[in-house]
Amino acid sequence: MKKLEKKFFGIKKEMLSRPKPTVWVTRSLPAADRSSKNWSYAGFNPLTFPLLEISKPSEEPNLPLKKGILVFTSGNGVRAFSEKTTERDWSVVTVGKETQRLARKFGFEYPLTANGDSRDVANLILNNFSKDNNIYHCGGNNLQGSIVKDLLQKGYNAERLVYYNSTPIKVKPSINVNEIDYLILYSPLAARTLVKYQFNLLGVTVISISKATKDALGTLKGVRHKVSKEPNEMAIIDLVKNLEVMND
Structure with a gap:
């Protein structure tokens, strides 16, 4: 565990002194459970609401x-x-x-x-x-x-x-998007499912694992949208950490 934490994340003191940013983990189970742990280790507050089954x-x-x-x-x-x-x-x-x-x-x-x-x-x-x-x-x-x-x-x-x-899931996730800082998309199908449920994501930063995923989501008014440099979760977490530093 110590190796994973050290490799993953040297969290800045500023991030520890304020509320943890909340991340919506949209990937399917059981992978979402591991992702949730990764985000927790990184100093974030993950909420798991899969968009796919x-x-x-x-x-x-x-x-x-x-x-x-x-x-x-x-x-x-x-x-x-x-x-x-x-x-x-x-x-x-x-x-x-x-x-x-x-x-x-x-x-x-x-x-x-x-x-x-x-x-x-x-x-x-x-x-x-x-x-x-x-x-x-x-x-x-x-x-x-x-x-x-x-x-x-x-x-x-x-x-x-x-x-x-x-x-795609058949019922709209019962998540309060007003609590969300970052929404993580792991596939084009998940992106299309998100569009289907028409969430008001104003002020939320969406992170896509790939350009194909970003293209599937399209442009949402008032939503900042970033693409991971590499299609893996460690790269996504690094991107979000960098965005947090820029926001300080």
């Missing part, structure tokens, strides 16, 4: 061939696949360090990781695996990026396998 598809795919390469671009993909089987004999490629960490936690040895987006994933595969390997992008029904398409164009055998569904 995770569920199993009505029909799950068969397990990939053992000589294949599994590609995970989200923690939900790692969890959903790992719940389907106890076998861990595949080579694994992940989109970033957070997903790599989770893959290791679930028992996959030596997962390779890209630098945070689908283009990096495709390039990593092109540079490290031959066309003899089948590539399986294991994820949800709203997969972002064009990994499979890019690999098919390069002559690889690649396919998408849907192990979970990510869908």
Whole structure:
């Protein structure tokens, strides 16, 4: 715990002397629980109200061939696949360090990781695996990026396998937005769901994990909107900390 706190966050004294900024964590459970802890360690007051729900598809795919390469671009993909089987004999490629960490936690040895987006994933595969390997992008029904398409164009055998569904919540979150300083969006689908419920976010700073997420939200009157330099939570937290320093 001490290592995580030290690595994450040297919090300025000024931030400790005033009320903690409140952050709306919109990502789905159970990932939202870990995010909430991360924000707490960083000196913020997180409120968890997911905009998306995770569920199993009505029909799950068969397990990939053992000589294949599994590609995970989200923690939900790692969890959903790992719940389907106890076998861990595949080579694994992940989109970033957070997903790599989770893959290791679930028992996959030596997962390779890209630098945070689908283009990096495709390039990593092109540079490290031959066309003899089948590539399986294991994820949800709203997969972002064009990994499979890019690999098919390069002559690889690649396919998408849907192990979970990510869908918008059906009831508007009962959150008091007047208490919110920062709203964190983790996906384009979450951004579109936020628009659907027409919150009055005047005075709230929205942080998107990627440009695609920002574009999905569009422009909201009176709302400051920033994009993380890298598509991971540590980069988002660093961005918000810097904004807090600028606000002092």
